[in-house]
Amino acid sequence: MVSVFSSVELCAGAGGQALGLEQAGFDHQALVEIDRHCRETLTLNRPEWNVLEGDEADLTAFDGRAFKGIDLLAGGLPCPPFSVAGKQLGHADERNLFPAALRVVDETRPRAIMIENVRGFLDAVFSDYRLALKKQLRKLGYESDWRLFNASDFGVPQLRPRVAIVAIRKDLSDRFSWPVAQGMPPPTVGATLLDLMAARGWGGAAKWAALADDIAPTIVGGSKKHGGPDLGPTRAKKAWASLGVDGKGIADLAPDRDFVGMPRLTVQMVARLQGFPDHWRIGGRKTAAYRQVGNAFPPPVAEAVGRKLAEALSQKSVYQVVA
Numbered sequence: 608m609v610s611v612f613s614s615v616e617l618c619a620g621a622g623g624q625a626l627g628l629e630q631a632g633f634d635h636q637a638l639v640e641i642d643r644h645c646r647e648t649l650t651l652n653r654p655e656w657n658v659l660e661g662d663e664a665d666l667t668a669f670d671g672r673a674f675k676g677i678d679l680l681a682g683g684l685p686c687p688p689f690s691v692a693g694k695q696l697g698h699a700d701e702r703n704l705f706p707a708a709l710r711v712v713d714e715t716r717p718r719a720i721m722i723e724n725v726r727g728f729l730d731a732v733f734s735d736y737r738l739a740l741k742k743q744l745r746k747l748g749y750e751s752d753w754r755l756f757n758a759s760d761f762g763v764p765q766l767r768p769r770v771a772i773v774a775i776r777k778d779l780s781d782r783f784s785w786p787v788a789q790g791m792p793p794p795t796v797g798a799t800l801l802d803l804m805a806a807r808g809w810g811g812a813a814k815w816a817a818l819a820d821d822i823a824p825t826i827v828g829g830s831k832k833h834g835g836p837d838l839g840p841t842r843a844k845k846a847w848a849s850l851g852v853d854g855k856g857i858a859d860l861a862p863d864r865d866f867v868g869m870p871r872l873t874v875q876m877v878a879r880l881q882g883f884p885d886h887w888r889i890g891g892r893k894t895a896a897y898r899q900v901g902n903a904f905p906p907p908v909a910e911a912v913g914r915k916l917a918e919a920l921s922q923k924s925v926y927q928v929v930a
Contacts, residue, residue: 612920615639615674615715617666617682617708619658621648621889621899623881624683624723627909629653632917633679639669645899647890666707671714678920680717683904684708684724709743712774719783719916720744720774723904726755728770740772750780756912758905760788763882764799765823767905771912775919783919786911795820796850800876808864815870819850823880828901836897838872857897874900882907 614633616625619640629635637657640646641664649658662668671680684704712720728737737753744751751774758767775783797816805812824846827839838847838854847854851869858871872880874889874896882905889896 612678612917613674614679614681615671615677615711615717617669617680617711618684618704619649620645620683621883621903622652622887623883623903623906624681624721624909625649625656626652626883626887627904627906627911628679628681628721628913630906630910631913633681633913636674636677639664639666639682641665642899644891644895648888648899651888651890652886666704666711669707669711671711674715677715677717679719679721679916680708680712680715681721682708682723684722705740709747712744712747712749716748718776718779718920720749720751720772721912721916722772723909724770724772726768726770728772729753729755744774748777749774750777751775754785756786756908758882758908759793759822761786761882761905761907761911762789762791762793763880763905763907764793764796765826765880765905767825767881769904769908771908773912773916775916779919779922782922784915786915793822796823796852796880799879800872803873803876803879804861804870806861809862809866809870810864811866812862815851819852821850823847823850826877826880826901828898828903836894836901857893859893877901881905 611632612634614628614635616635616638619625619638625635625638635656637659638649639659640649646658646664649656708722741751751772753770753772755768755770758765758769773783797819801812801816804815824843827843836857838844844854848869853869853871856871858873861873862870874893877897878887878889878900879885881900881903889899891899
């Protein structure tokens, strides 16, 4: 798709949201990401993207004034402040980057904003926080709303509930509508991964795929404080086991010809379950690569929201940006 709209991506990660928005018609003028492995991934796949380095790679130091007037400011802000897997400290969490993002909103004055976060953002404990955020955005000239989406509603073979926060400049706000589910069930884990499981000649791949006849549980990327890569806590590992997957680790390669037992997923398999295309390369060694993929926003969901944003932004407006 030909890019029509300009954008800046904050906390870009492995590029899940950036890729989806690109497919929806957005041209990224800059991508801000502090993790060097993620920056490597972004550059590997899109060498033409302006992936910022040095101090500008840190959102708290990024100066957005050079990008004033962009169409979209997007980002996947860190989830630990709101995740049920953490302490849910919200505004009191040192990793909360909403204040920095609001500063960049003020500096860039985009026509629209899209921020992705975890389901915990909608918990009752954060109702005051959400109200305060809405008020701050309104003061800056935006009407905001949020929706919880399941990635499985957009063809991703995984439940993965995620919140999309969208804010539209007031003169455009009545033109935006949320995407709706595709209405078709996503493929199962077995159907999605059969060819990858059979890539090294494993004779049990077809039988495994027939038994892995459901979508995946939510993939958990973990954090740098976590030891090695695995598919989550005990409850998640049990869910994976019901699909014939050993969730205690990530494999370097697909099962070989004579493999016996429950296979482990490779990073490439996890990436496909997240909705990444197979050509999307992940930088870094196994643990760093898995964390990038596991923490990503599925590109098909980002594309669905992005297309609705593009529809709203494509309509004419008499609004004039105030310097």
